[in-house]
Amino acid sequence: MQKITPCLWYDGKAQEAAEHYIAIFGGDSRVLDVTHYGEAGPGETGSVLTVDFRLAGQDYIALNGGPQFPFTEAISLSVDCADQAEVDRFWDALSEGGEESQCGWVKDRYGVSWQIVPNELPKLLADPDPAKAERTMRAMLGMRKLDIQALRDA
Template identity: 70%
Template sequence: MQKIRPCLWFDGQAQEAAEFYVSVFGGDSRVVDISRSSDGAPGETGSVLTVDFVLAGQEYLGLNGGPHFHFSEAISLSVDCADQEEVDTLWAKLTDGGEESMCGWLKDRYGLSWQIVPRALPELLGDPDRAKADRVMKAMMGMRKLDVQALRDA
């Protein structure tokens, strides 16, 4: 078990969300365990309380805590994408039922914010030619889904 793992608060959708995320990321992703409510715990006795799951090797805990709290952009999951194909694939899957935002950010159907970041972006933004890096930043600021070729062309 990982020493520190994010806990994601859901309103009854923890298992559905975990299964969705596992389907999106595949590979080293899986639902590990599901615990159910007992007397005195949130939800009806026997309903899903928590879901332990792994996405790309990272452990998470999904909690069905009720309607009291919601996700915001104050926390997001940033995904390192090898290339444009991976950006496109993840963007399409995670925005299905969700919404696009700016600069490679999106909210999925559960309201969780994601940053879908091509691996080339940090390199381009860190270019020693500050004018070039500034052009990349300006180009990125005008995008929703990030376009690696357009960033390189900047």
């Protein structure tokens, strides 16, 4: 069992969001448990309170807490991508109904921010040649979805 489990606060769409993410990530991704509000509330009796789910081997809790606390970019989930095909797939799936941002960031239809990052990027940004690293950073800052070949070419 993992020691720390991120809890994501939704306004009534916790189960829908969990199932959406599971469909995107596949593999070791599934709903683990669903709990419902009882008579003590504060939600409607029988409605979904929490959804424990796993994405690519990482456990999360989705909580239907209400509209009081919307998501912000102050916290995001970073997706490590092996190649451009993975970058494209996750970018397209997570941005559908959401909002594209810059530098590989996207906000999904539920307001959760994601960073879609090729696993090669940290190496390119830490190149021993400071000029190469700087060109990579400048190239990245001008992108929405990250283009691995354009980052390499920088």
